[in-house]
Structure formats: structure tokens, C-alpha cells
Amino acid sequence: MHRFTYARPETPDAAVAAFSAAGAGARYIAGGTTLFDLMKLNIEQPAHLVDVTAIRSLDAIETGGRRLRFEAMAPMSAIATHPVVLRDYPVLAESLSKAASQQLRNMATVGGNLLQRTRCLYFRNGPAGAYPCNKREPGSGCAAIEGLDRGQAVLGQSAHCNAVSPGDWPVALTALDAQVEVLGPTGRRTVLIDQLYRLPGDTPHLEFNLQPGEMITAIVVPKTRAGRRSTYHKIRDRESYAFALASAAVALEMDGDRVTAARIALGGVATRPWRASAAEAGLIGRRLTPETAMEAGHAALAGAVAGHHNGFKIELGARTVADALMIAARRT
Known part of the structure; x- marks a missing residue:
């Protein structure tokens, strides 16, 4: 196991400060259902982990008013079974309930779920360097393009990558024009869900439009009659x-x-x-x-x-x- 240091701050601002103090190689961790896998595969080798699970203010689910608001630390299972979401927005509930297993849904957070990385065989399997993969090693090539591509993308691919975006929840949020609130070293901002994700182009390793040190704090969904x-x-x-x-x-x-x-x-x-x-x-x-x-x-x-x-x-x-x-x- 790659050695790393660890911090568990209790507020969002303290988490951003801990990330910034750690410098390059820091990663936020919540449920850990994605990052731990990537660490075991040596795809991610963080030098410092900032654990956000002690931040008590980031797990609320709000359904009143003119929008739905899901704090980033809310478990997938809590939203999938929420009575208002089930009744008025089945697309959201179903995208979560059809993902992973019940045990993982109990652990995984809806903020972290937005940042899943691909399940491409060549990205995930084998030791580093076993297969060319521009997501793992930029500039090394893409084994999937001429290889086993049954699970790969037919839309949005480039000459450098054809890996599928794996999430279910982000697809439902995209249909409902959700917004993502983020906090980072330069303050708070809001990103349209459609602008959070990048096409692979010639930089497949850059998957999200987040700046270093930014963390997702909430997901906001405008209410619509189409929800039911x-x-x-x-x-x-x-x-x-x-x-x-x-x-x-x-x-x-x-x-x-x-x-x-x-x-x-x-x-x-x-x-x-x-x-x-x-x-x-x-x-x-x-x-x-x-x-x-x-x-x-x-x-x-x-x-x-x-x-x-x-x-x-x-x-x-x-x-x-x-x-x-x-x-x-x-x-x-």
C-alpha cells in the first residue's frame, strides 16, 4: 500500500484548508467506494487524504420550496428511499436504486458518486503500463480503441479515448438540469451539471471541470412538473x-x-x-x-x-x- 497522511476536519472550510496545506497529491474522501478501489489498483496514489465524513452539515436532504437540495454527504440510499423523491421524481430514485448494491448505496455519497471514474477494462486491469491508457498515463495511447471495446462509448469518443462515463445518478441529474455547488480555495461557485463533465478530446485524464482543492458541497435540482x-x-x-x-x-x-x-x-x-x-x-x-x-x-x-x-x-x-x-x- 502506498503511504499517505490523513486528516479529518469538521467544517467545509477546514477541509479546503487541509487540502490546500497538503499540496499536490491530496484527495478528498467520503464513502470511499470509488477512491479505495483506485488506490488498491495503484491508479490513484494520494499523498494525503482529507476525510470529510466528520462534517455534520453536509448530509441534509431538502425537498421544500422551489427546488430539491441534496447535500453532498447524503447517502445514495437515503435519497433513493425518500418518500418525496420516490413520489415526485422517480427518475432520481431509480437512478440510485439501480446502482451498485444496497451495502454500497448505504456507504456511497451522492457528491462522491458524481466523480466516479470509468470502468474501462484497460484503465482498471493490470499493473501500470500493462496496457496503454491515456487516462492512467497521458500520452501512452488507448488500448481499447483497437482492443476489446464491447463496453466502450459510441458517443463523444475521441482518437485518444473511448471510455464510458459509468454513473447512473449523473445521467438523471443531467436530464433535470441540476446544478452542483462547489467550495474551493477561491471560494464558492455553482456549476451546471452539464458543465461538470469534460469530453476526452486529447486530454482524457482531465475528466471534470473542477479546480484543485474544490469539493462538491451540494446538488440542487429545479422542481418541474415533468418529475412525476x-x-x-x-x-x-x-x-x-x-x-x-x-x-x-x-x-x-x-x-x-x-x-x-x-x-x-x-x-x-x-x-x-x-x-x-x-x-x-x-x-x-x-x-x-x-x-x-x-x-x-x-x-x-x-x-x-x-x-x-x-x-x-x-x-x-x-x-x-x-x-x-x-x-x-x-x-x-
């Missing part, structure tokens, strides 16, 4: 404890059987949570039928590019969107 008519539909190799081959977060507003507003985001098929704006626009004013839902599904995957083994994801992704639309439409 929503779903998170996830297709995977097995029904539990598996990452998505394709997923869709959908929320609808309807007048009778016609769509008046639509929100669609994709997971499992792209290098970041993927908003399908063109598919949304194409539904407005139309009757939602299996045929129009399928049209929207294909529009959501427009521009997808298959690799050697993942071409099935294009049709699977389209059908996942179509099914999610019909599930959401049946809800009131």
Missing part, C-alpha cells in the same frame, strides 16, 4: 450490481397524449452523461406512440460511431430511450 412522469431505464448484463450497457433518464410533460416538454439523457453509451436535445425537440407537440418514441430513440443516438464490438449499443440505446419514454408516459 419520469423514469430511469437501465439495460445491463445482469439485473443487479452491473453497470449500464445503455440507460435513459426521461421526464415528460404532456397534454393528453401529446408531449409539451421532454427531457432525455443517456448513460452507458457515451464518454460523459449525454443530453439528447435534438430528440427532445423532435417530440414537442407530437402524440407519443411506440413509433414516435422509436424515432426519438434513433434521434438520440444520431452521430453514434461503432467500434469493433460495440455496434449493438446504437440500436440498444435507441430502444432504451423508446422504452423509457413509454414508461414515463404511463405515469401520472
Whole structure:
């Protein structure tokens, strides 16, 4: 095990100060369900850990007023089972309840969940240097592009990386235009969820638009009537404890059987949570039928590019969107 030092501050400002004092190589840790794995794989080798679990003010769940507010330390399981979220925003509850296992959901925090790193085989497996991976070693190459790419992205990839963004919760938040509050050495700021994630481009190792020392403190979701008519539909190799081959977060507003507003985001098929704006626009004013839902599904995957083994994801992704639309439409 790589040696490291450790601090457990009791306020957000103290946590940022501890991170800044530690300098390069510091990492925040909450539930630890991602970082500990990365440390054991020698992908992350922090010199200093700043444990934020002693900060009592960061685990609240607020559902009153004109927005939902989830403090970053709230456990995934607490939001997945919250009665207001279950009733009014099933897309959020389902994105959490379909992730990981119950034990992990009890430990993992919704702030940390936003910063998961990819499950790409070449990123996670083997000793450092065993396979070229631009996320692990910038400039080394990408073994997945010409290798086993069944689980890789068909949207948003570059010549340097085609690794899938692994999260479920970020996809649902993307569909609902969530905002992320962060605190860092230069103060507080708010980031749209769509701006938190970077495309790989030629710097795949830079995955998030966070500055050194910034920590996520809260997630804010604007309330919308589309919340009740929503779903998170996830297709995977097995029904539990598996990452998505394709997923869709959908929320609808309807007048009778016609769509008046639509929100669609994709997971499992792209290098970041993927908003399908063109598919949304194409539904407005139309009757939602299996045929129009399928049209929207294909529009959501427009521009997808298959690799050697993942071409099935294009049709699977389209059908996942179509099914999610019909599930959401049946809800009131």
C-alpha cells in the first residue's frame, strides 16, 4: 500500500484548508467506494487524504420550496428511499436504486458518486503500463480503441479515448438540469451539471471541470412538473450490481397524449452523461406512440460511431430511450 497522511476536519472550510496545506497529491474522501478501489489498483496514489465524513452539515436532504437540495454527504440510499423523491421524481430514485448494491448505496455519497471514474477494462486491469491508457498515463495511447471495446462509448469518443462515463445518478441529474455547488480555495461557485463533465478530446485524464482543492458541497435540482412522469431505464448484463450497457433518464410533460416538454439523457453509451436535445425537440407537440418514441430513440443516438464490438449499443440505446419514454408516459 502506498503511504499517505490523513486528516479529518469538521467544517467545509477546514477541509479546503487541509487540502490546500497538503499540496499536490491530496484527495478528498467520503464513502470511499470509488477512491479505495483506485488506490488498491495503484491508479490513484494520494499523498494525503482529507476525510470529510466528520462534517455534520453536509448530509441534509431538502425537498421544500422551489427546488430539491441534496447535500453532498447524503447517502445514495437515503435519497433513493425518500418518500418525496420516490413520489415526485422517480427518475432520481431509480437512478440510485439501480446502482451498485444496497451495502454500497448505504456507504456511497451522492457528491462522491458524481466523480466516479470509468470502468474501462484497460484503465482498471493490470499493473501500470500493462496496457496503454491515456487516462492512467497521458500520452501512452488507448488500448481499447483497437482492443476489446464491447463496453466502450459510441458517443463523444475521441482518437485518444473511448471510455464510458459509468454513473447512473449523473445521467438523471443531467436530464433535470441540476446544478452542483462547489467550495474551493477561491471560494464558492455553482456549476451546471452539464458543465461538470469534460469530453476526452486529447486530454482524457482531465475528466471534470473542477479546480484543485474544490469539493462538491451540494446538488440542487429545479422542481418541474415533468418529475412525476419520469423514469430511469437501465439495460445491463445482469439485473443487479452491473453497470449500464445503455440507460435513459426521461421526464415528460404532456397534454393528453401529446408531449409539451421532454427531457432525455443517456448513460452507458457515451464518454460523459449525454443530453439528447435534438430528440427532445423532435417530440414537442407530437402524440407519443411506440413509433414516435422509436424515432426519438434513433434521434438520440444520431452521430453514434461503432467500434469493433460495440455496434449493438446504437440500436440498444435507441430502444432504451423508446422504452423509457413509454414508461414515463404511463405515469401520472
